[in-house]
Amino acid sequence: MGEAFSAVTGAGFQRSGFNSIEAVTDPLNLASSRLLLRCGFIRKGLFKENYFWQGEFVDSAVYSKVAPKQ
Numbered sequence: 001m002g003e004a005f006s007a008v009t010g011a012g013f014q015r016s017g018f019n020s021i022e023a024v025t026d027p028l029n030l031a032s033s034r035l036l037l038r039c040g041f042i043r044k045g046l047f048k049e050n051y052f053w054q055g056e057f058v059d060s061a062v063y064s065k066v067a068p069k070q
Contacts, residue, residue, distance in 0.1 A: 013067040027061040
């Protein structure tokens with residue numbers, strides 16, 4: 001999964017010219033958090049109860065990665 005994720009983000013930076021990419025995930029999803037960190041993303045914030053999902057408010061964690069300087 002890490003290789004595929006890195007390829008997709010790399011294409012976003014190189015082909016599409018993105019300056020940054022943001023990912024939002026459930027902070028309880030540790031596998032997603034580890035994957036994002038392994039791929040060079042940095043956790044930027046934790047939002048408490050900002051999404052309404054299946055009848056309840058849940059938290060979200062926001063990660064970001066800035067394009068490498070060329």
